[in-house]
Amino acid sequence: MTREFWKKTENIFVSTCLVFSALGFVFINMLVGPPKMLFGKPLTTITPTSFPSIILGALTILCIADLYFSNRHKPDENEVIGLVGLQRGGVFFGIMAAYGLLMVPIGFTVSSTIALAVLSWFVGNRSFVQIVLVSALAPVLLYLAATRLLAVSLPELNAIELALSKLLGG
Amino acid sequence: MFEMFLDGFAMALRIDTFLVMIAGLFFGMLVGALPGFTTLMAMAILLPISFFLEPIVGIPFLLGIYKGGIFGGSIPAILVSMPGTGAAVATSRDGYALTKKGKSRKALDIALFSSVFGDTASDIFTILMIFPIALLVMQFGPPEIFAVLLMSLIIIAATSGSNLIKTVIMMLLGLWLATVGTDPVGGVERFTFGLFDLRSGIPLLPMLIGVFAIPEVAKVVMENNMARKLANVLGERLTFAEFRRCFKTICRSTAIGTGIGTIPGLGQVVAAMMGYSAAKNASPTPEKFGTGELEGVAAAEAANNAVNGPTMVPLLTLGIPGDNVTAILLGAFVAQGLRPGPQLFEEQGTVVFAILVAMVFANLLFLVIGYLSIPIFSRIVSIKVSILIPLVIMFAFAGTYVFRSDSIDLLMLVAFGIFGIIAKSARFDVMPMVMGFILGPPMEYAFAQTVAMANNDYIGFFMGERWGAMLVLILSPLVGFYLWRRLRQPV
Numbered sequence: 001m002t003r004e005f006w007k008k009t010e011n012i013f014v015s016t017c018l019v020f021s022a023l024g025f026v027f028i029n030m031l032v033g034p035p036k037m038l039f040g041k042p043l044t045t046i047t048p049t050s051f052p053s054i055i056l057g058a059l060t061i062l063c064i065a066d067l068y069f070s071n072r073h074k075p076d077e078n079e080v081i082g083l084v085g086l087q088r089g090g091v092f093f094g095i096m097a098a099y100g101l102l103m104v105p106i107g108f109t110v111s112s113t114i115a116l117a118v119l120s121w122f123v124g125n126r127s128f129v130q131i132v133l134v135s136a137l138a139p140v141l142l143y144l145a146a147t148r149l150l151a152v153s154l155p156e157l158n159a160i161e162l163a164l165s166k167l168l169g170g
Numbered sequence: 171m172f173e174m175f176l177d178g179f180a181m182a183l184r185i186d187t188f189l190v191m192i193a194g195l196f197f198g199m200l201v202g203a204l205p206g207f208t209t210l211m212a213m214a215i216l217l218p219i220s221f222f223l224e225p226i227v228g229i230p231f232l233l234g235i236y237k238g239g240i241f242g243g244s245i246p247a248i249l250v251s252m253p254g255t256g257a258a259v260a261t262s263r264d265g266y267a268l269t270k271k272g273k274s275r276k277a278l279d280i281a282l283f284s285s286v287f288g289d290t291a292s293d294i295f296t297i298l299m300i301f302p303i304a305l306l307v308m309q310f311g312p313p314e315i316f317a318v319l320l321m322s323l324i325i326i327a328a329t330s331g332s333n334l335i336k337t338v339i340m341m342l343l344g345l346w347l348a349t350v351g352t353d354p355v356g357g358v359e360r361f362t363f364g365l366f367d368l369r370s371g372i373p374l375l376p377m378l379i380g381v382f383a384i385p386e387v388a389k390v391v392m393e394n395n396m397a398r399k400l401a402n403v404l405g406e407r408l409t410f411a412e413f414r415r416c417f418k419t420i421c422r423s424t425a426i427g428t429g430i431g432t433i434p435g436l437g438q439v440v441a442a443m444m445g446y447s448a449a450k451n452a453s454p455t456p457e458k459f460g461t462g463e464l465e466g467v468a469a470a471e472a473a474n475n476a477v478n479g480p481t482m483v484p485l486l487t488l489g490i491p492g493d494n495v496t497a498i499l500l501g502a503f504v505a506q507g508l509r510p511g512p513q514l515f516e517e518q519g520t521v522v523f524a525i526l527v528a529m530v531f532a533n534l535l536f537l538v539i540g541y542l543s544i545p546i547f548s549r550i551v552s553i554k555v556s557i558l559i560p561l562v563i564m565f566a567f568a569g570t571y572v573f574r575s576d577s578i579d580l581l582m583l584v585a586f587g588i589f590g591i592i593a594k595s596a597r598f599d600v601m602p603m604v605m606g607f608i609l610g611p612p613m614e615y616a617f618a619q620t621v622a623m624a625n626n627d628y629i630g631f632f633m634g635e636r637w638g639a640m641l642v643l644i645l646s647p648l649v650g651f652y653l654w655r656r657l658r659q660p661v
Contacts, residue, residue, distance in 0.1 A: 013596035017339065021346075024361075033358040045622040048358040051614045052349045059342040066335045085392040092391045093588055096384075099567060100580030108568070115567075116560040123391055125556035138561060142568055152222055152572040 010070060018063035025056040095119055107157035112139035140164075174515075175297070178523025181226055182531065190227050191532045194234020195539055201235070202242020209239025211383035213498045215562070217375060218569040225506040225521050230528040232502055233478075236495055237289060237529075237536055240438065240475055244281045245544075248467070249274055260442040260474075264459060264466030271462050272405050275544075279408035280416060280464050281471045282540045288424040288472035289479065290533040295428050296479035297526050300486060304515045307487045312619035313639035315488070319613040321646035322434040322490050326605050328650035337602045340593070344606025345613075347372055354611045355618040367578045374501050375573045377607065379566050380586025381593075381600040382494060387559055388591045408464075416468040419449045423469045427476025434484045437493035438474040445473025479529060486510050486522060490609065494601045497608055 005011050024031065032049045035042045099115040116135040125131055144164065146152050201212035213235050220228030240258075247258035248265030261281060268277040310318070327337045350361040351371025362368040423445035430441040449469030450459040459466045481492040482499075489510035491497040503510050508518055515522060570583045593600050620639075 008596075009592065010596040010598075013592060013598065014339070017343065024346075031363075032353075032360045035358060036356050042356075044356040044618060046355060046618045048353040048356050048360055051610075051617070052346060052360060055342050055346045055349070059339065059346065062335055062339050062342065066339060069335065070333075084394075088394065089388055089392045089591060092388055093584060096563065096567075096584045096587065097581070099563070100577070100584055103567065103571065103580060104577045108571075112564050112567075116564060119560035119563060120556055123556045123559050124394075125554070130557065134557060134560065138564060142564065146568060146572065152218070153575055154568060154571060155575075155577075 011067065014063050014066050014070075018060060018067070021056045021059040021063060025053065025060055028053055028056065091122060092119075095122065104155045107160055108143055108154040109139045109156060109160050112142075144168075174519040175523045175527075177520040178525075179527050181520060181524035182527040184226065187227050187230050187528055188531065188535070190223070190231045191234040191528065192535055192539065194231040194236075195238035195532065195536055196543075198235035198238025198240075199242035199245075199540070199543065200238075202239035203245040209236060209243065210494055210498070211379075211386055211562070212239060213495060214375075214379040214382050215565045215569050217378070217498055217501055218572045220502045221505045221573075225503075225508055226524050226528065228506060229499070229502055229525050230532060232499060233525075233529055234532050234535075236499075237475070237478060237532055238540075240478070241282060241285045241471075241536070241540055244285075244467075244471060245278065248277045248281065258442075258470075258474075259439070260446040260470035261467055263446070263470075264461070264463045267460065267462035268464070268467070273462070275405045276408045276412065276464065277467050278544050279541075280413065280468050282537070282544070283408070283413060284416070284420050284423070284468040284471040285475040286533050286537045286540070287420050288427055288474075288476035289536075290530060291424045292428040292431060292476040293479035293526065293529045293533065296482055297523070297530070299480075300483055300522075300526070301515065303483055304487045307511075308513075310488075311636070312616040312623065313636040314642070316613060316616035316620050317639040317642035317646070318488060319490065319609050319616065321642055321649070322484070323605065323609060323613075324646045324650040325433060326602055333597075336598050340598050340600065341602040341606040344603035344608075345610040347377075347603070348607045348610030349614075354615045367576070372582065372607075373574060373579055374608070376570050376579045376582040377586050378498055378501065378604065379570055380583045381590035381604065383562070383566055384583070384587030385590035385594050385600075387562055388587065389594065390555060391559065392591075412464055416465050419452075419465045419469050420472040422448060422452065423472035424476045427473035428480050430473075431477035431480030431492065432483050434481075434490045434492040437481075437495075438477045441477045442470040442474040445469045479526075482526065482529075486514060489612065491605065494604060497604050500608065 028049050032052065035044065035047045037043065095115060095118055099111055102111040102114070113135045116138060117131055120131045120134060143154055143156065146154050148168070197212060197216070198209055202209050213232055216235060217232065220232050222228075223231065243258040244261045244265065247262035249269055251262050251266035251269075265277045265281065268274060323341060327334065327341055348371075350368055352358070352369060353360055359369060426445045426448055427438075427441040430437075430444065446459075446466060446469045449465055450456045453459065453463075453465060455463075481496045484490040484492055485496045485500060485503075487510070489500065491500045500510060508514060508521065566583065567580060570579050571577070573579060590600055593603075
């Protein structure tokens with residue numbers, strides 16, 4: 001496998017699928033529970049490993065086929081993600097992961113305000129007024145719409161929920 | 171059946187249904203008009219809202235977004251040559267050429283009228299055909315269901331992308347992801363790695379939002395493409411004579427779109443391309459297509475909207491989503507307690523007809539709203555992306571959380587978002603994966619039941635009792651191959 005091979009995102013993706021599918025196929029009995037038995041006979045006509053085995057086997061074969069057939073031409077610029085793009089993607093998903101991890105501990109409103117402000121700045125908004133307005137108002141409005149109009153629950157700190165209830169005369 | 175239709179018609183005449191459909195249409199047009207933001211994304215993000223509304227209100231809301239979004243995608247396609255949806259690519263060929271000639275208003279008008287005509291005609295076809303098809307499907311047993319599901323996957327594989335191997339890889343990945351959790355046949359844990367959260371399997375909503383919505387946003391962020399072109403609606407409105415000239419084309423494309431809509435896996439993009447190429451082939455002046463021909467816009471728009479109604483046929487009768495949008499609608503139906511399949515008409519026939527009738531009303535509302543709001547939505551193309559992206563992310567996270575009130579879903583959303591953008595970069599389409607994920611469990615269940623029914627005598631079983639299923643199993647690869655070859659031909 002040459003360096004050109006590993007430059008293509010496609011090859012990395014398929015190789016990863018190949019490794020996971022091959023390992024899954026080989027070790028499937030360790031990853032799937034044993035079939036339920038009654039008086040020494042399986043309760044079902046097909047075992048729990050039947051369908052996944054077919055899928056993982058076919059996936060392994062097709063990944064090998066794709067690696068073979070798709071490497072007949074050289075990569076062009078469109079097939080390679082630039083380093084800047086990767087960095088921006090990494091930061092973007094990092095912000096989202098932090099948002100997901102923080103939403104329950106610190107509540108929807110606070111986590112969304114922080115996430116909106118950071119994301120707005122990151123994607124290029126340099127208007128302080130716009131960032132503050134959007135970050136401060138949007139989470140509150142969405143929280144109220146979701147909890148009051150649709151009667152669904154979003155995670156929130158007790159203090160903020162009590163304050164909003166008092167504000168609305170609840 | 172007629173009584174059921176009348177009851178459904180009466181049920182659809184609700185002011186809240188109409189108001190919510192109008193809201194959906196507006197939202198769909200808004201999102202569709204934004205290049206980089208797709209109707210699919212809007213539907214995925216707003217899907218959780220529909221869970222908390224009644225079926226006759228929630229599902230028309232999603233349908234309103236769907237219909238508005240398809241036309242909304244035509245607006246940037248025509249005005250700035252940036253199709254808002256995949257189906258609008260064919261529209262942009264002649265639409266943008268018309269804009270360059272100063273006739274953007276005519277292009278937008280013909281796109282709207284063609285869309286409404288195609289959609290309405292196909293919705294009426296759906297209402298007339300769905301019950302006979304449901305009666306036929308009620309005769310299906312597990313072998314037939316397995317055969318039809320396999321046929322759907324084959325057709326999806328044949329039509330989803332230019333590279334068949336890549337498409338099947340994604341489909342198999344989706345089928346495997348569907349096996350994570352508890353085995354539907356024996357109730358045994360599979361691929362949970364000891365994690366309690368995975369015992370109930372991977373939830374559909376974080377996957378839908380993660381692979382459809384997040385990568386679109388991430389792509390805009392990673393490419394740092396925040397610039398917007400300005401768009402102006404110019405020129406005179408469409409005349410009746412011009413519409414009449416396009417009418418034959420609109421009818422042809424409607425028929426093509428309706429036929430394609432009934433087959434799972436094909437969808438709007440295929441319909442738009444086939445409608446466009448059929449119009450070009452039938453035209454006495456095919457060389458004018460691509461240079462600003464109104465019939466080009468009419469053909470693409472009528473075909474891609476005519477798909478909307480008939481895609482409900484395999485969805486409602488068999489529970490098979492025809493494309494990624496109907497996959498989202500399937501999620502809405504299931505959450506509402508309406509389990510698509512032949513029994514749906516026995517148990518909830520009135521509600522089903524009410525939803526179908528609401529679809530027809532949505533088209534009429536769409537005609538009025540669309541005509542009046544074209545100048546407004548043309549301005550939407552210029553809204554700052556740096557405001558929209560954070561709001562979209564917030565909606566995505568909120569919608570994902572309300573589904574199960576489980577924080578693990580938020581992490582799955584991010585994980586599928588990362589997967590989606592990597593797949594996109596590697597030029598793998600995620601739609602086959604989602605189809606495989608949705609169709610995997612019923613397929614495995616039907617397979618197990620078929621094996622039990624055959625009792626080790628497969629030849630006798632299929633040749634004697636279930637020759638219909640065997641016929642479908644034999645014909646499916648042939649149909650798939652034909653479609654694969656047909657769609658490789660250049661337009």
